[in-house]
Amino acid sequence: MRHLLRSPAGIAGTTLVALSVLLAVVGPPIWGAQAERIDPAAILQGASAAHPLGTDSLGRDILARVLVAGRLSLTLALLATLAGAVVGTVLGALPSVLPRRAARLVTGTVNALVAFPGLLLAMFTAVVTGLGARGAVLGIGAAIAPGFARLTQTLAASVAGADYVSAARMLGVPRRRVVAVHVLPNIAEPLILNLTQALGGALLGLAGMSFLGLGVQPPSFDWGRLLFDGFSRIYATPVVALGPAAAVALAGIGFNLLGDCLARAAARTDARPGPAVPLPPEADIEPLGPPDPGAVLEVRDLTVRFPGGVTPVRGLSLTLAPGEITGLVGESGSGKSLTAAAIGGLVPYPGEVSAARLRLCGADLGELGDRERRRLLGTSLAMVFQDPMAALNPALRIGGQLAEVAVVHQGASRAEAQARAVDRLGHVRIPEPAARARQHPHELSGGMRQRAVIAMGLMGTPRLIVADEPTTALDVTVQRHILGLLHEVTAETGAATLFISHDIAVVAELCHRVVVMYAGRVVEELPVDRLPSAAHPYTRALVASLPDLETDRSLPLAGIPGRQPSPAEVGPGCAFADRCPLARDRCAERPPLMPYGPEGRGHRVACWEAS
Structure with a gap:
């Protein structure tokens, strides 16, 4: 936290993520009823004092719907990221413990998936598994998994040659235990840091899927669905698309900034001496005395x-x-x-x-x-x-x-x-x-x-x-x-x-x-x-x-x-x-x-x- 609050990017990322999470928690209880209220007298209005971002085709307040949609948007992004991270981590760790031929097969699969455009992979998976929130989550998870697999594979390769891994293999330790106990714990930190950045990408990807009509379907709505609904009016009343677009952009930027700053904070060397660490009672602490002016x-x-x-x-x-x-x-x-x-x-x-x-x-x-x-x-x-x-x-x-x-x-x-x-x-x-x-x-x-x-x-x-x-x-x-x-x-x-x-x-x-x-x-x-x-x-x-x-x-x-x-x-x-x-x-x-x-x-x- 000290490193995050030292840089403008860290402060901005932490603030945006904190606001997004807070909105996801308090949005539906506070603005949920207003977001669902149908008002035939206020259909397709532009910005006004009563409706700062206008209304939709049923007279519902778009600002309230943007504030409420944060919970579903962040939840789906988290599920997609976790799914992609779990599948990708397993795929990436397998080559370090599998026999050579099987390891090559897994590596080739990962390389092919990495070369395949992520958006096309997500759309293909969503169409195969069915339109809606579940298909979008599986699609974005499938698009995220190859990147996690490549990162895990690279990190695991540096650990797989260690003596303790060789000793575990020689002792006949099961492969799943070698992966779970000897490989993954030693590469967990960069994977966890990459998770934050992947969450920002998943949020943008899910919004894109809903905007294309492959994600969340009515009557449910997320930021991407709201952007899709307002896009047809963007030339007449552009303000109706600004709310969901700004929410997607700010939340995605926040998660990416936070992940980048966390990675830099973890990688940096910080040996600035802090206060003296308390030693055990039996330790001898010499009197500090005045500094030696002649010492280098x-x-x-x-x-x-x-x-x-x-x-x-x-x-x-x-x-x-x-x-x-x-x-x-x-x-x-x-x-x-x-x-x-x-x-x-x-x-x-x-x-x-x-x-x-x-x-x-x-x-x-x-x-x-x-x-x-x-x-x-x-x-x-x-x-x-x-x-x-x-x-x-x-x-x-x-x-x-x-x-x-x-x-x-x-x-x-x-x-x-x-x-x-x-x-x-x-x-x-x-x-x-x-x-x-x-x-x-x-x-x-x-x-x-x-x-x-x-x-x-x-x-x-x-x-x-x-x-x-x-x-x-x-x-x-x-x-x-x-x-x-x-x-x-x-x-x-x-x-x-x-x-x-x-x-x-x-x-x-x-x-x-x-x-x-x-x-x-x-x-x-x-x-x-x-x-x-x-x-x-x-x-x-x-x-x-x-x-x-x-x-x-x-x-x-x-x-x-x-x-x-x-x-x-x-x-x-x-x-x-x-x-x-x-x-x-x-x-x-x-x-x-x-x-x-x-x-x-x-x-x-x-x-x-x-x-």
Whole structure:
């Protein structure tokens, strides 16, 4: 609702739909008797004070009939939409679970129906099933079904290859259960959103069927039937057709606007930090204190939540200073990438981000308007993702993608932006930058693509660089070059860098400070030179799992027994207790992040048994 009321289209669509529904509810009780009253003395009158839209051939008030017809019009449209949606959804989901030959047959049927004109399909169905409201509903439902089937088929194809669907098939789960339990629930949201837009189309379609004489028949009447009755007088008294025409148009526009705005609201990424999410009573909440004026990034009590109680990031606090490279390490699933996404405003829907404080370059992101926030993130934050092929649009040339940053955020002309793009590509030591700028991403090697992503971040003047496992997919030689380049860029620009990795050896080589995450929380924060004497058992286990030249190759590689709990399984105590050799009864209570060591030196640890 918040997103709907932000835009003029959302406000207009919500208002029109609300008025249409209200009219359908109160219209017949209030104006029903007036709409049916026959007045021989007022036959075929034009607009007057007594009859603003005139009267029909029996002297009945047309305005009252328009107000009453809203209930039947909306009811028939809803029935037609539901019928088309149910049939189309079933047809579209079947190919994902049927054998190949049957799936091809269903797909071919859907393709043929989609290619057939919808109005002709609706008219043919209405004639076959019989004239009247039932035939019109079945006809419009038949016209809607192919579109739903195509959408469902496309969405289901992305789910059908998932491991959980394959596992269900292997276990012999019945096909109807695979569709109902494993496929449809995961594609329900876009189908529901499309339902609203289809309702507007069904309303217009049913009005058209009644106008052609194939829909509602006398003595019943809907907006289309009223339009048909008034059309013969449109040249003499055009006002008699304006009422039903305006009702059909406004209601149809309202449903289409509402559906479009709902789809955009669901698809948009909204990571604007809200108020701090209340944590469990055992959680340690640090005193907020005044903002750090020298920090590039200051995060306090950052929490990321998804529906169902899934909380991948829990009360994280982090401060980055200019010129500092901070490593964020932990196993896969510990919340590292979602932390970076929350900072950059990239947490996908339906995730919710909250923070007691989230400041970038001295500005509170939660207090900025959308335009100011986008401008700050677009010019002061550089994101380097793990997969550069996914970060770059394969359909666009490298130079054009880099130039877009300068055009959108800096107001540069296309020529100036293109020249800066070539300069930035050369700056990250890509050979022949002018030629590379004219190439597409697939024409570059993995290392050059990653350099191009770094160059994209340098199109502005970044104050913060977030590198999310940027060397994972690269070979060792290219990895070293990328790490060296990140170090040089940080030193040259004075930016703060957040380097995310699961490889603690890489972090030890590149970073000044290390933040260790486990199950969504920070368990240790320490200078990189203190990694060999880490205090938390988890950090020690990560360091011990690194082989070196002195490792005994006759023994199995060191590892950490057990597994990290999923975000929905994290309990109130220490999340590492089940895997920790030092666990005691006290670990049932979660330890706060406490200063460690006599000399301090920015070392903090969350462990009762740290020594």
